[in-house]
Amino acid sequence: MQQIGSVNGTPVHEHILDSGAARVSILSYGATIRDWRIDSVAEAMVLGFPDFETYLTQSRAHGVIAGRVANRTGFGRFTLDGTAHQLDVAKPPHHLHGGGEGLGKVVWEMEPDGDRAVRLTHTSPHGHMGYPGEVAFSALFELDGPRLTLTMEGQPDRRTPINLAQHNYYTLGATTGVRDHVFHAAADRFTPTDDTLLPTGEIAAVAGTRYDFRTPRSSREADPDEQGIDINMVLADGRPAEVECCTLLNPANDVRMRMWTDQPGLQVFNTWHFRFDVDHHDGLRTEGYQGFAVEPQHFPDSLNNPDWPSIIYSPDRPYKQVLGVEIARG
Structure with missing residues (x-):
């Protein structure tokens, strides 16, 4: 573990997990996966910046790790046990990824366990970003061969919403963008959105839409008009967590990402509109389609859709999510 910078006087550390088959850099800032490399491929597997200050x-x-509640909550408003709450709206009109000082923008405590595991912890105080209750969060990263397992937990002191999401943008070694990466997901439904990307409350079939990845296909095939893909896909009810939920293939180098989750949804985002004036790892600076995000989580705006799976947790019902990601050739 080494210090690589600071935020408001608080040191920021980096710890590198190395299994031989993979090498993953973790930052204490935001519990961030900064870099991911595999043997036999020189380029990075995820978007990241070589300079921490960026x-x-x-x-x-x-x-x-986005949270306390990842994704969008409509206008930052929800009611819990008869009390109305107003969350931080850093990017109007909705609350996004826990607000302007969400979990992805704070410095966590870091405790390495050799070169295969690291645990990060952070206690979010009552009222932070508008959320009720104090929550003690932990994130355990464990690397075994090419597979990274991330266990995210939250212990609240009262009833409160929690919905975390690990927010990698996968490149799989691409240097010219991910529009031709081939995606496959075990999802036959999705949650349609309005023009602000807030769910309408409907759950619709993916058949006949650009969100149908039941048969593997690329963004170029699914979305030839470049309308973009930024949607929550609904995984099959009762799907075992030990069965992979999706795959992403870079056909140029035969690198494949496989994912396992115990969550009911996947936010899928192909970054079609991204523009940056700085380089990512390996000098990457494409015009759109820089990375492909696949974020297991509960559905966006679950707090305002009571018929959807609940994201309310309590002292006797703590939060837990287990995510598995494997990146390898073939």
């Missing part, structure tokens, strides 16, 4: 000015949740 994360403070240019990051769009690059590699962070």
Whole structure:
């Protein structure tokens, strides 16, 4: 573990996990996956910045753990047990990724356990970003061969919403963008959105839409008009967590990402409109389609859609999510 910078006087550390088959850099800032490399491929597997200071000015949740509640909550408003709450709205009109000082923008405590595991912890105080209750969060990263397992937990002191999301943008070694990466997901439904990307409350079939990845296909095939893909996909009810939920393939180098989750949804985002005036790892600076985000989580705006799976947790019902990601050739 080494210090690589600071935020408001608080040191920021980096710890590198190395299994031989993979090498993953973790930052204490935002519990961020900064870099991911595999043997036999020189280029990075995820979007990240070589200079830490760039994360403070240019990051769009690059590699962070987003929360307390990831994704969008309509106008930052919800009611819990008869009490109305107003969350921080840093990017109007909705609350996004826990607000302007969400979990992805704070410095966590870091405790390495050799070169295969690291635990990060952070206690979010009552009222922070408008959320009720104090929550003790932890994130355990464990690297075994090419597979990274991330266990995210939250212990609240009262009833409160929690919905975390690991926010990698996967490149899989691409240097010219990800529009031709081939995606496959075990999802036959999605949650349609309005023009502000807030769910309408409907759950619709993916058949006949650009969100149908039940048969593997690329963004170029699914979305030839470049309308963009930024949507929550609904995973099959009762799907075992040990069965992979999706795959992403870079056909140029045969690198494949496989993912496992215990969450009911996947936010899928192909960064079609991204523009940056700084380089990512390996000098990458494409015009759009820089990375492909796949973020297991509960559905966006679940707080205002009571028929959807609940994201309310309590002292006797703590939060836990287990995510598995494997990146390898073939």
